[in-house]
Amino acid sequence: MAQKADITAAVLVIGDEILSGRTKDANSGYIADYLAAIGVDLREVRVIGDVEPEIVAAVNALRARYDYVFTTGGIGPTHDDITADAIARAFGVGISEDPRAIALLLEKIKPEDLNEARRRMARVPHGAELVENDISKAPGFWIGNVIVMAGVPAIMKAMLDRVGPKLCKGLKVVARAILADNIPEGAYAAGLSDVARANPALSIGSYPSFRDGGFRNEIVVRGKDADQVGAAAVAIEALLASLREGEAGRQRAQMKSRQ
Amino acid sequence: MAQKADITAAVLVIGDEILSGRTKDANSGYIADYLAAIGVDLREVRVIGDVEPEIVAAVNALRARYDYVFTTGGIGPTHDDITADAIARAFGVGISEDPRAIALLLEKIKPEDLNEARRRMARVPHGAELVENDISKAPGFWIGNVIVMAGVPAIMKAMLDRVGPKLCKGLKVVARAILADNIPEGAYAAGLSDVARANPALSIGSYPSFRDGGFRNEIVVRGKDADQVGAAAVAIEALLASLREGEAGRQRAQMKSRQ
Numbered sequence: 001m002a003q004k005a006d007i008t009a010a011v012l013v014i015g016d017e018i019l020s021g022r023t024k025d026a027n028s029g030y031i032a033d034y035l036a037a038i039g040v041d042l043r044e045v046r047v048i049g050d051v052e053p054e055i056v057a058a059v060n061a062l063r064a065r066y067d068y069v070f071t072t073g074g075i076g077p078t079h080d081d082i083t084a085d086a087i088a089r090a091f092g093v094g095i096s097e098d099p100r101a102i103a104l105l106l107e108k109i110k111p112e113d114l115n116e117a118r119r120r121m122a123r124v125p126h127g128a129e130l131v132e133n134d135i136s137k138a139p140g141f142w143i144g145n146v147i148v149m150a151g152v153p154a155i156m157k158a159m160l161d162r163v164g165p166k167l168c169k170g171l172k173v174v175a176r177a178i179l180a181d182n183i184p185e186g187a188y189a190a191g192l193s194d195v196a197r198a199n200p201a202l203s204i205g206s207y208p209s210f211r212d213g214g215f216r217n218e219i220v221v222r223g224k225d226a227d228q229v230g231a232a233a234v235a236i237e238a239l240l241a242s243l244r245e246g247e248a249g250r251q252r253a254q255m256k257s258r259q
Numbered sequence: 260m261a262q263k264a265d266i267t268a269a270v271l272v273i274g275d276e277i278l279s280g281r282t283k284d285a286n287s288g289y290i291a292d293y294l295a296a297i298g299v300d301l302r303e304v305r306v307i308g309d310v311e312p313e314i315v316a317a318v319n320a321l322r323a324r325y326d327y328v329f330t331t332g333g334i335g336p337t338h339d340d341i342t343a344d345a346i347a348r349a350f351g352v353g354i355s356e357d358p359r360a361i362a363l364l365l366e367k368i369k370p371e372d373l374n375e376a377r378r379r380m381a382r383v384p385h386g387a388e389l390v391e392n393d394i395s396k397a398p399g400f401w402i403g404n405v406i407v408m409a410g411v412p413a414i415m416k417a418m419l420d421r422v423g424p425k426l427c428k429g430l431k432v433v434a435r436a437i438l439a440d441n442i443p444e445g446a447y448a449a450g451l452s453d454v455a456r457a458n459p460a461l462s463i464g465s466y467p468s469f470r471d472g473g474f475r476n477e478i479v480v481r482g483k484d485a486d487q488v489g490a491a492a493v494a495i496e497a498l499l500a501s502l503r504e505g506e507a508g509r510q511r512a513q514m515k516s517r518q
Binding site for chain 2: 013015016017018019020021022023024025026028029032033034035036041042043044045046047048049050054076077078079080109113115116117118120121135136152153154155173175185186187188189190192193196197203204205206207208209210220222
C-alpha cells in the first residue's frame with residue numbers, strides 16, 4: 001500500500017453515559033495509542049450523546065475532514081442503541097437486517113433466542129462491510145471512511161484489531177521525551193521556543209505535571225523525520241544542561257559571597 | 260439565582276499530548292462529574308490539538324451552542340501554550356499583560372525571575388475575569404460564557420472550585436442504576452423499550468460491561484423529576500423480576516421433563 005506522509009483520523013465517542021460522568025471513556029485514549037503506533041495521526045476526538053441528529057451532524061463533519069473516523073458505542077440491542085441508523089442517515093443510504101450479521105449472531109445465540117431486539121444488532125447500513133469480533137459476535141461495520149465499533153472496551157479492541165491491518169498507514173511519528181526535572185518551565189521556555197522555531201516540522205511540547213507538592217516537567221519532541229527529532233532533542237538537552245550549569249554557578253557564587 | 264431546567268455545557272480539551280495518546284485525559288471526566296453534581300448538563304466534549312485556527316473554530320462553535328464552555332490546557336509559559344491568544348481571536352478582542360495577573364504571579368515568583376516567558380502567563384484577553392488558583396498562582400480566565408483553565412489536573416480542579424459557585428445551576432439530574440446481572444440485554448430490550456417510550460422525558464440506558472469472560476449489564480434511569488425516575492425504576496425492576504421468574508419456571512419445567 002502506498003504511503004502518504006499524513007493519514008488523519010478522528011474518534012467519535014457516542015453515549016450519554018460518558019457525558020453524565022458515570023462511565024469514564026478509556027476507548028479514545030486506547031485508539032490514540034493504537035493509531036500513533038501505526039502512523040495514523042489522530043486530530044480530533046468528540047464525545048456526544050445518544051441523539052440522532054447530533055450523531056449525523058458529527059459524523060458528516062468529521063468524515064469530510066479526516067481520512068478515517070472511528071466511532072464507539074451505541075450498537076447493542078436496546079432502544080438507546082441508535083448509532084447504526086444514525087450512520088445510515090448520515091450517508092443517505094438505507095439500512096436493513098444483514099444476512100451476514102444474522103449468521104454471525106447465530107454462532108452465539110440459539111435460533112429460538114434471536115428475538116427482535118437481538119436482530120437489531122444485525123441492522124447494517126447498505127454498502128457497509130462488517131467488522132467482526134469473537135467476543136460478542138455482534139459485528140460493527142465499515143462504511144466509506146467511517147468505522148463503527150462497540151462501546152464495551154474489550155469488544156472495541158477486538159474490532160480495532162480486525163480493522164487495523166486494512167488501514168492505510170502514514171509515516172510513523174517518532175517521539176523523544178526529555179525530563180526537565182528541577183528546571184521550571186519558565187526558565188527554559190525562551191530557549192525551547194528558539195528550538196521550536198528552528199524546527200517548524202516538529203511538534204515540541206512542554207508538559208508539567210504536579211505531584212507531591214512539586215512540578216515535574218517533561219519536554220516531548222515529535223515528528224516524522226527521526227534525524228530531525230534526534231537533533232532537536234540534542235539541542236534541548238544542551239539547553240537544559242546550560243541552565244543547570246548556570247544555576248550551579250549561581251549557587252557556588254552565593255556560597256563564596258557568604259564565606 | 261433563578262433556575263432554568265437545562266443549563267448546558269461543553270468541554271474543550273486542548274493539547275497535542277492527548278491526541279498522541281501520551282497523556283490520558285482525565286479532566287473531561289472530572290468536569291463531567293462536577294457539572295452533573297451541580298445540575299449543569301454536559302452535552303459535548305471535544306479534544307483538539309495546539310493549533311490556533313482549530314481552537315478558534317471550536318470555541319466559536321461551542322460557545323454559540325451551549326450555556327458554558329470549559330477549556331483545559333495551553334495556558335502555561337512555553338511556546339506551545341497558545342490558548343489565551345486563540346480565545347482572544349475567537350472573541351475578536353485584544354490581549355495584553357494583565358496587571359492583576361502579574362500581581363498574582365509575583366506572589367509566587369521573585370521579581371527578578373519574572374522573565375518574558377513567565378509574563379506570557381499573565382496575558383489575558385480584554386474583558387476577561389481572572390480565575391485564580393493557589394497552586395501555581397498563574398490564573399485562568401472567564402470571558403463571555405467561556406472558562407479557560409489549566410491542563411494540569413490539580414490546577415484545573417482548583418480553578419473549577421473557584422468557578423463552580425458562580426455558575427448558573429439547572430435542576431439536578433437524578434439517576435437510578437439497576438443491576439441486571441445474569442439477564443442478557445437481548446432478553447430485556449423489548450420491555451425496556453416500552454418503559455422508555457412511556458417516559459420520553461427520561462434518559463434510560465442499558466450499559467453492558469465485559470469482565471471475567473461474562474457480561475454485566477446495568478440499566479440507568481436519569482431525569483430531573485425524581486418521582487418519574489423512581490416510577491420508571493420500579494417498572495424496570497418489575498420487568499427484570501418477571502424475566503427472572505420466567506427463566507426459573509423454564510428451568511423447573513426442564514428439570515421435570517428430565518425426571
